[in-house]
Amino acid sequence: MIEVTDLRRVYGGGFEAVRGIDFSVRRGEVFALLGTNGAGKTSTVELLEGLAAPAGGRVRVLGHDPYTERAAVRPRTGVMLQEGGFPSELTVAETARMWAGCVSGARPPAEVLALVGLESKLGTRVKQLSGGQRRRLDLALALLGDPEVLFLDEPSTGLDAEGRRDTWELVSALRDGGTTVLLTTHYLEEAENLADRLAIMHEGRIAVTGTPAEVTAAQPSHISFELPAGYFVGDLPPLASLGVDGHEVHDRTVRLRTRELQRAATGLLVWAGQAGVELRRLDVRSASLEEAFLSIAKEVSASPAGPPADGTASRTKKEYAA
Amino acid sequence: MSATTTRASAPSTARGPASTPMSRMTALARAEMTLLGRNKGTLFAALFVPLVLPFSLRSASEQMDLAGAGLTVGTLILPAAIGFSLLFAVYSALVGVFVVRREELVLKRLRTGELRDGEILAGAAMPAVLSGLVQSVLLAVGCAALLDLGAPSAVHLSILGLLLGLVLCTALAAVTASFTRTGESAQVTPLPFMFVTMFGSGTVLPLELLPDRLASVCELLPLTPVITLVRGGWTGDLTGAETLGAVATAVAWTVLAVFAVRRRFRWEPRH
Numbered sequence: 001m002i003e004v005t006d007l008r009r010v011y012g013g014g015f016e017a018v019r020g021i022d023f024s025v026r027r028g029e030v031f032a033l034l035g036t037n038g039a040g041k042t043s044t045v046e047l048l049e050g051l052a053a054p055a056g057g058r059v060r061v062l063g064h065d066p067y068t069e070r071a072a073v074r075p076r077t078g079v080m081l082q083e084g085g086f087p088s089e090l091t092v093a094e095t096a097r098m099w100a101g102c103v104s105g106a107r108p109p110a111e112v113l114a115l116v117g118l119e120s121k122l123g124t125r126v127k128q129l130s131g132g133q134r135r136r137l138d139l140a141l142a143l144l145g146d147p148e149v150l151f152l153d154e155p156s157t158g159l160d161a162e163g164r165r166d167t168w169e170l171v172s173a174l175r176d177g178g179t180t181v182l183l184t185t186h187y188l189e190e191a192e193n194l195a196d197r198l199a200i201m202h203e204g205r206i207a208v209t210g211t212p213a214e215v216t217a218a219q220p221s222h223i224s225f226e227l228p229a230g231y232f233v234g235d236l237p238p239l240a241s242l243g244v245d246g247h248e249v250h251d252r253t254v255r256l257r258t259r260e261l262q263r264a265a266t267g268l269l270v271w272a273g274q275a276g277v278e279l280r281r282l283d284v285r286s287a288s289l290e291e292a293f294l295s296i297a298k299e300v301s302a303s304p305a306g307p308p309a310d311g312t313a314s315r316t317k318k319e320y321a322a
Numbered sequence: 323m324s325a326t327t328t329r330a331s332a333p334s335t336a337r338g339p340a341s342t343p344m345s346r347m348t349a350l351a352r353a354e355m356t357l358l359g360r361n362k363g364t365l366f367a368a369l370f371v372p373l374v375l376p377f378s379l380r381s382a383s384e385q386m387d388l389a390g391a392g393l394t395v396g397t398l399i400l401p402a403a404i405g406f407s408l409l410f411a412v413y414s415a416l417v418g419v420f421v422v423r424r425e426e427l428v429l430k431r432l433r434t435g436e437l438r439d440g441e442i443l444a445g446a447a448m449p450a451v452l453s454g455l456v457q458s459v460l461l462a463v464g465c466a467a468l469l470d471l472g473a474p475s476a477v478h479l480s481i482l483g484l485l486l487g488l489v490l491c492t493a494l495a496a497v498t499a500s501f502t503r504t505g506e507s508a509q510v511t512p513l514p515f516m517f518v519t520m521f522g523s524g525t526v527l528p529l530e531l532l533p534d535r536l537a538s539v540c541e542l543l544p545l546t547p548v549i550t551l552v553r554g555g556w557t558g559d560l561t562g563a564e565t566l567g568a569v570a571t572a573v574a575w576t577v578l579a580v581f582a583v584r585r586r587f588r589w590e591p592r593h
Contacts, residue, residue, distance in 0.1 A: 049434055051430070051433060051434065070438070071436075071438075074434075074435060074436045075340070075341075075436055079434035079435070081427065081430065081431060081434065083427060084426065084427050084431075085426065085427035085428050085430055085431025085432075086426070086428065086431065087353065087357055087423065087426060087428055088426065089356075089357055089360045089361070090353060090356060090357065094353060094356055095353075097349070097352075097353075098349050098350060098352065098353035099349075099435070100338060100349070101341070101345055101346060101348065101349020101350070101352070102341055102345075102346045102349050102350065102432070102435050102436055102437050103338070103341055103435060103436060104338070104339075104340040104341045104436060105337045105338055105339070105340065106337065106338035106341075107336070107337065107338075108336050146337075
């Protein structure tokens with residue numbers, strides 16, 4: 001449904017926001033682009049939406065170029081921009097009616113507004129809506145044409161916990177109905193919950209891509225605990241024999257890194273049981289997307305990886321490292 | 323995903339028809355009309371000023387040698403009134419509309435949908451264009467009744483002039499909006515063109531009263547042919563060559579403006 005090959009985007013000032021990325025999204029799949037602010041997520045999505053022409057590479061949405069073949073693509077896509085885009089003096093109902101007139105095969109506006117929980121706000125002016133309500137209005141309009149491909153740029157930013165869960169349920173239901181969804185987010189939990197596959201972007205490149213399980217599986221797990229009084233790290237069983245790759249000690253808190261969580265935890269607990277000591281504040285945790293995310297951000301900025309960067313790029317990198 | 327696949331959250335059976343350029347522009351124009359009705363400032367400037375301002379010309383007209391130029395109070399004031407309508411109700415109002423919608427990200431939002439770029443600008447411009455049209459007709463009727471203007475001798479020229487004026491003012495408003503950054507600056511950026519038109523295009527001061535050399539330069543200004551055609555429709559003293567020249571000038575400016583909009587129009591705020 002979406003194919004991206006060596007995609008690049010360069011802004012007027014010469015800043016290269018997207019630096020050659022590849023990915024594809026299959027029919028009925030939820031694909032998340034994850035990254036910190038400025039990673040290039042929105043710049044990428046705008047190219048997929050056909051709002052701008054790429055500086056290089058190729059985009060295909062539903063088999064067409066979304067920029068040059070706008071008329072072929074737009075009736076089949078729905079777009080939720082990162083922010084607003086509604087006249088502040090129109091009411092919710094007027095905004096939806098306006099958009100419905102611009103969409104082929106529009107669903108009744110009231111029905112879509114009810115879907116996002118705005119049915120009680122029909123007569124309210126857009127300027128009086130909360131940030132979360134505006135996000136939901138935007139989502140409703142993206143759904144008006146019953147799109148085959150849905151682009152959601154940070155759909156749950158500004159929503160409270162309940163609104164976020166409602167949005168997730170809605171997106172899952174759409175996916176189950178066959179809609180292909182590409183979303184950007186900086187909430188790791190959102191990507192973990194919603195995405196069938198994801199790509200973590202960093203400084204205009206894709207650092208890693210795969211299912212949430214694949215991405216986290218590449219990361220180590222952690223065990224942390226407080227050293228019992230009178231014990232030192234050297235008193236623990238040999239760490240390598242437990243399958244531990246590395247450790248850190250802060251004050252009396254030990255943090256072990258391992259790719260064999262069960263073996264390491266068992267070894268540690270058996271030792272503690274035999275030694276008759278209590279491991280206070282014991283925390284055993286398998287790798288999470290968050291760790292994957294943070295370690296990627298760290299690795300990529302530390303190493304001069306990839307093709308030689310231009311002046312702007314190397315400067316941002318230095319700032320990042322500092 | 324086949325057409326028969328049921329959508330979990332889309333149980334609706336009622337679906338609208340495929341959108342057409344007309345349906346899209348109408349939907350947009352309707353929303354814009356609602357917004358115009360809610361913006362009292364623009365509404366006042368657009369509706370009140372053009373209806374009242376021209377009549378202040380009446381006292382000034384006493385110092386002009388109208389008869390020597392083959393003009394009457396009526397053929398002075400009516401083209402002036404239509405010129406003011408084009409400047410205030412259409413041109414200046416639309417600069418504001420285009421800039422504010424861009425800054426609100428409305429234009430960017432609209433561009434994510436099926437609307438084409440031209441449809442967005444035309445749809446958003448429609449209420450202002452309509453109000454300019456209605457105003458001009460009312461002014462013509464009013465002037466005919468109050469100023470002893472009489473019936474036009476070549477009404478088709480006036481109509482042609484008015485239509486060219488509406489299109490040209492819309493295109494020029496989009497050009498002006500291209501280099502206007504904020505809603506506040508949209509109060510200022512239309513002024514130069516408005517002054518030039520008032521004094522150079524025969525709106526306030528008929529070209530017939532200007533020195534010949536100056537007049538022939540002023541004939542090339544964008545709205546001069548519009549005023550010339552409107553006035554010529556009443557006086558009936560435009561030659562074929564003059565008419566053709568005026569139409570050619572107006573069309574040339576329109577083509578130039580449309581070209582500039584295609585190249586330069588900004589659809590998103592600068593970052």
